[in-house]
Amino acid sequence: MTVAPPALVGGILSTDAYQLTMAQLYHRMGLHERPVRFEHLFRSYPDYGTHAAGYCIAAGLAPFVDWARSAAATDADVAALRSHRGRTGERLFTDDFCAWFATASFADLRIAAVPEGRVVHPNTPVVAVEGSLASAQLVETALLNQLGFATLVATKASRAVAAARGRPVVEFGMRRAQGRGADAASRAAVVGGALSTSHAAVAYQLGLTPSGTHAHSMVQAFIALGEGELGAFEAYADVYPDDCLLLVDTVNTLESGLPNAIRVFERLARAGHRPVGIRLDSGDLAHLAVQSSRELDAAGFADASIVISSQLDEMAIWQITEQIVAEARPTGQDPDHVIGRLVFGVGSRLATSHGAPSLDAVYKLVAIERDGGWTPTMKVSDAATKVLNPGRKRLWRVSDGAGIATADVMSTADEELTPGSDLVLHHHGRDDVSRTVAAAAWSTAEDLHLPVLDQQEIVYPGGGEALADLGEASRRREADLAATAPGVRRIINPHVHHVSITEELFRTKQELIARMT
Numbered sequence: 001m002t003v004a005p006p007a008l009v010g011g012i013l014s015t016d017a018y019q020l021t022m023a024q025l026y027h028r029m030g031l032h033e034r035p036v037r038f039e040h041l042f043r044s045y046p047d048y049g050t051h052a053a054g055y056c057i058a059a060g061l062a063p064f065v066d067w068a069r070s071a072a073a074t075d076a077d078v079a080a081l082r083s084h085r086g087r088t089g090e091r092l093f094t095d096d097f098c099a100w101f102a103t104a105s106f107a108d109l110r111i112a113a114v115p116e117g118r119v120v121h122p123n124t125p126v127v128a129v130e131g132s133l134a135s136a137q138l139v140e141t142a143l144l145n146q147l148g149f150a151t152l153v154a155t156k157a158s159r160a161v162a163a164a165r166g167r168p169v170v171e172f173g174m175r176r177a178q179g180r181g182a183d184a185a186s187r188a189a190v191v192g193g194a195l196s197t198s199h200a201a202v203a204y205q206l207g208l209t210p211s212g213t214h215a216h217s218m219v220q221a222f223i224a225l226g227e228g229e230l231g232a233f234e235a236y237a238d239v240y241p242d243d244c245l246l247l248v249d250t251v252n253t254l255e256s257g258l259p260n261a262i263r264v265f266e267r268l269a270r271a272g273h274r275p276v277g278i279r280l281d282s283g284d285l286a287h288l289a290v291q292s293s294r295e296l297d298a299a300g301f302a303d304a305s306i307v308i309s310s311q312l313d314e315m316a317i318w319q320i321t322e323q324i325v326a327e328a329r330p331t332g333q334d335p336d337h338v339i340g341r342l343v344f345g346v347g348s349r350l351a352t353s354h355g356a357p358s359l360d361a362v363y364k365l366v367a368i369e370r371d372g373g374w375t376p377t378m379k380v381s382d383a384a385t386k387v388l389n390p391g392r393k394r395l396w397r398v399s400d401g402a403g404i405a406t407a408d409v410m411s412t413a414d415e416e417l418t419p420g421s422d423l424v425l426h427h428h429g430r431d432d433v434s435r436t437v438a439a440a441a442w443s444t445a446e447d448l449h450l451p452v453l454d455q456q457e458i459v460y461p462g463g464g465e466a467l468a469d470l471g472e473a474s475r476r477r478e479a480d481l482a483a484t485a486p487g488v489r490r491i492i493n494p495h496v497h498h499v500s501i502t503e504e505l506f507r508t509k510q511e512l513i514a515r516m517t
Contacts, residue, residue: 008080012138014145024097034368035132036365037365038136040147041124042360046156046353048313050315052494054487055488056152059188060148060184061113062116069106073102078101078102105135106139108455109129109136114448117191118448121497123429123499124410125449127143148358148361149185151359152353152357153188153350153351159491160192167344169343170197170346171190171347171350172351173186174351176348183202190208191474193477197211198210214236218236220250234267237264242274243276248260258278261278277301280308286324290331291331297333304341312347313350364388374391376391380513380516387513394447396408398417398437398444399442399443399483403444404483406441407498408497409423409502410500410501412504417445425502426506452467
């Protein structure tokens with residue numbers, strides 16, 4: 001077996017082989033330039049085994065757009081296709097297709113999408129791609145690869161932030177992430193609400209300050225050299241007097257690490273510096289946080305932070321904060337004060353979307369140009385919820401008078417959802433479930449799709465800088481979550497957000513099913 005040269009990886013050939021075989025077939029049949037529409041959606045929320053999400057956070061769009069704008073066939077790509085042999089030993093890709101592929105790019109595509117940071121739900125088109133059949137088909141694998149994983153991590157981060165009761169969450173997971181997936185994970189964690197990341201390159205690239213202190217190995221080295229834990233802390237404080245955050249659990253947290261840290265903090269304070277705090281990375285983290293908070297207060301460091309790490313996720317954070325509430329009061333401490341000084345360093349369980357490592361995402365053909373107009377198309381399945389909603393569509397978020405989202409609604413491309421009238425809705429996947437939303441029960445309908453890319457020109461409102469602005473993405477996330485029903489946001493056993501289709505789209509779907517079956 002030969003290994004592909006690195007120049008091929010990450011380019012237009014970073015795709016599934018069946019995209020290439022389909023592209024050649026379309027080229028052979030003269031269909032490769034036929035206008036089509038594909039839609040990207042996911043079928044279910046992440047299920048972590050003991051708990052499941054009730055919403056997702058869209059992420060990964062800006063990096064994907066950067067890739068789609070730059071990806072184009074190279075001489076090495078074409079040579080790789082020419083070297084491909086079928087079962088008989090003959091070349092699989094012909095000269096005429098290779099000549100076409102040499103010009104291949106995604107320059108003709110038009111993309112609309114739900115912006116990064118927004119709350120999204122299953123079975124709704126998060127991204128819509130229109131363009132020539134061959135180009136729109138070839139972009140599938142990269143789109144699913146880049147958006148699916150980023151959405152998982154952003155969702156996990158958002159849930160961790162919710163469990164943290166307003167305290168900062170920092171992503172610490174690069175060392176245990178899957179290869180270059182760490183880059184996407186660190187960025188997506190920020191989309192999901194993380195304050196920063198320990199991944200220095202990503203943090204600098206995003207205009208953030210990387211987060212981190214020191215490892216146990218630093219303390220171990222000083223102990224082995226006869227300087228002891230205190231010597232290690234003093235050395236660190238000498239180098240970083242105004243950024244001193246000490247990891248205190250290398251020897252014994254309460255009997256050694258914390259007392260030594262306080263001694264160093266007192267020396268810093270006498271010299272006019274203010275220490276940042278301590279980090280706890282093992283043991284009963286909630287109990288240690290309560291005890292450490294009491295000792296730091298007694299020493300005059302009531303504003304020192306306590307960073308907690310070690311296999312955290314939303315459930316662990318929730319349990320830690322609940323335990324602190326139970327343990328702090330009997331010691332005479334205010335639980336809000338203890339929790340208020342915490343910072344949560346969430347590592348491998350965030351950067352790998354632990355428990356739900358893949359998103360059940362798909363990319364489906366929903367319409368194709370025929371006789372000068374758009375013809376809807378769909379996949380029919382024995383599973384009712386997998387039957388595709390056909391045609392060019394719009395995605396709306398319907399909210400009540402209090403601004404709380406009550407349903408995500410798919411309509412035909414020509415429909416407008418105008419408040420003031422009753423709204424007849426059908427279940428997105430079951431033809432036997434429908435309801436009427438009275439005019440008084442809904443007050444707004446927001447079109448969730450924004451234009452993103454048109455023939456390699458970024459047409460997103462505000463341009464490329466706005467598309468990549470993670471501060472805006474985080475603010476969108478906060479606004480959307482505030483407008484999401486509390487039961488849907490719940491960490492355990494969330495309510496189901498309604499996803500529906502309009503009466504007109506329902507009729508289109510039923511007519512197409514009747515013709516196909």
